[in-house]
Amino acid sequence: MTSTAQHPPVPGAREAHPDHLGHVIFITAAAAMGGFLFGYDSSVINGAVEAIRDRYDIGSGTLAQVIAIALIGCAIGAATAGRIADRIGRIRCMQIAATLFTISAVGSAVPFALWDLAIWRIIGGFAIGMASVIGPAYIAEVSPPAYRGRLASFQQAAIVIGIAVSQLVNYGILQLADGEQRGEIGGLEAWQWMLGVMVVPAVLYGLLSFAIPESPRFLISVGRADRAKEVLGEVEGHGVDLYARVAEIDQAMRSEHKSTFKDLLGSRFGFLPIVWVGIGLSVFQQLVGINVAFYYSSTLWQSVGIDPTDSFLYSFTTSIINIIGTVIAMVFVDRIGRRPLALVGSAGMAIALAFEAWAFSADLVDGKLPTTQGVVALVAAHVFVLFFALSWGVVVWVFLGEMFPNRIRAAALGVAASAQWIANWAITASFPSLSDWNLSATYVIYTVFAVLSIPFVLRYVKETKGKALEEMG
Numbered sequence: 001m002t003s004t005a006q007h008p009p010v011p012g013a014r015e016a017h018p019d020h021l022g023h024v025i026f027i028t029a030a031a032a033m034g035g036f037l038f039g040y041d042s043s044v045i046n047g048a049v050e051a052i053r054d055r056y057d058i059g060s061g062t063l064a065q066v067i068a069i070a071l072i073g074c075a076i077g078a079a080t081a082g083r084i085a086d087r088i089g090r091i092r093c094m095q096i097a098a099t100l101f102t103i104s105a106v107g108s109a110v111p112f113a114l115w116d117l118a119i120w121r122i123i124g125g126f127a128i129g130m131a132s133v134i135g136p137a138y139i140a141e142v143s144p145p146a147y148r149g150r151l152a153s154f155q156q157a158a159i160v161i162g163i164a165v166s167q168l169v170n171y172g173i174l175q176l177a178d179g180e181q182r183g184e185i186g187g188l189e190a191w192q193w194m195l196g197v198m199v200v201p202a203v204l205y206g207l208l209s210f211a212i213p214e215s216p217r218f219l220i221s222v223g224r225a226d227r228a229k230e231v232l233g234e235v236e237g238h239g240v241d242l243y244a245r246v247a248e249i250d251q252a253m254r255s256e257h258k259s260t261f262k263d264l265l266g267s268r269f270g271f272l273p274i275v276w277v278g279i280g281l282s283v284f285q286q287l288v289g290i291n292v293a294f295y296y297s298s299t300l301w302q303s304v305g306i307d308p309t310d311s312f313l314y315s316f317t318t319s320i321i322n323i324i325g326t327v328i329a330m331v332f333v334d335r336i337g338r339r340p341l342a343l344v345g346s347a348g349m350a351i352a353l354a355f356e357a358w359a360f361s362a363d364l365v366d367g368k369l370p371t372t373q374g375v376v377a378l379v380a381a382h383v384f385v386l387f388f389a390l391s392w393g394v395v396v397w398v399f400l401g402e403m404f405p406n407r408i409r410a411a412a413l414g415v416a417a418s419a420q421w422i423a424n425w426a427i428t429a430s431f432p433s434l435s436d437w438n439l440s441a442t443y444v445i446y447t448v449f450a451v452l453s454i455p456f457v458l459r460y461v462k463e464t465k466g467k468a469l470e471e472m473g
Helices: 021-031 033-047 049-056 060-088 090-109 114-142 145-176 190-196 199-209 216-221 225-236 242-254 273-287 290-295 297-303 308-332 338-360 371-389 392-402 406-460
Strands: none
Touching: 021 033, 021 114, 021 145, 021 225, 033 049, 033 060, 033 090, 033 114, 033 145, 033 190, 033 199, 033 290, 033 297, 033 308, 049 060, 049 114, 049 190, 049 297, 060 090, 060 114, 060 216, 060 406, 090 114, 090 190, 090 199, 114 145, 114 216, 114 392, 114 406, 145 190, 145 308, 145 392, 216 225, 216 242, 225 242, 273 290, 273 392, 273 406, 290 297, 290 308, 290 371, 290 406, 297 308, 308 371, 308 392, 338 371, 338 392, 338 406, 371 392, 392 406
């Protein structure tokens, strides 16, 4: 997406805080509804996994592909969202995503067969991919630097709230169906209602997109400087020299060319080093296995002897822990910085994952884990999600919105987000087969990646706390 290139700041242009912070928060929250749908659509499938397996009589390999195929759409959506937003604007891009979310929800609720369920999931995935790019970029572009880290955290907060709400809705629908995922409610099976309810937040997202302003950087790029000044006045405060601010952005944009894939290429290692760092952050975020907790947790707990109703409840409590961790990150991301949070999170995740690997190494007794290992597995799973949420869950999205030089931000963000979805697909598609092979060893693999993320951050990731977008080099 078009943004300003690196350029010396105009004195006095960024010093004032916004006069109407409440308005900025509303704008950010509305844009973050895409994140809510991102989390909801990503996680709601958790409640339908076993029902889909039973209805279509499929094995773990085929089931994994149906669950994971949405992530292919996510990667495509993430890779193309920047170009779409540069051509028609950030708001129009949000409206397209809202429409696709709605179509996906309806189609997934009433599929004719397994093949069209997969198609609806790809369409929903495309919408998720768009939201994963547009949300952080838009929020970064409308946020005053003094608040940008906390406001950027809204995206992840919305994602984790979406995850929690999807699990609560799933649990409620399961109760209405007497604990049966294929129980009938009003002519549809419970799992169909789980997937169809997403229509409600999808429509709300579309409506909210009409209530927020276009990004000032996009407005300047299409020659609407007067409107850009109005928006900057709303979000950065009328005490800011708006003429200087617009002139700064305009001058920087005139001196740059729109970022393309070629701009990301270096002389020795394919991509520029900073692009590889962004890809590394995205990939490590997924290779610790976080989405196993949100796509397969109900199935996981049932596989070690926990009954379906309790497994849905544990999925919901994990989501609540996810929210708590995200709030912690929002409080500290601008206080102590992005890197310290990432390092703390990596250490905590590694320890929790190691305990999970130990617990799952025990032999099942009457189809259940022994009591000690069962308790350790449940506690460690919640601790793992907590440390992920208070660190990598938030800081990766903040980093990706901030770390790239302006001349390559759009293309680099798209590549990094696409890499994240591909890694997500790899973990999601492989987990059912890996868990059938050796559940404990699977968690050992995730533990190794959590450990490796520590030297990666120490060696390659630079702090972006407190820097304006135009100062990224």
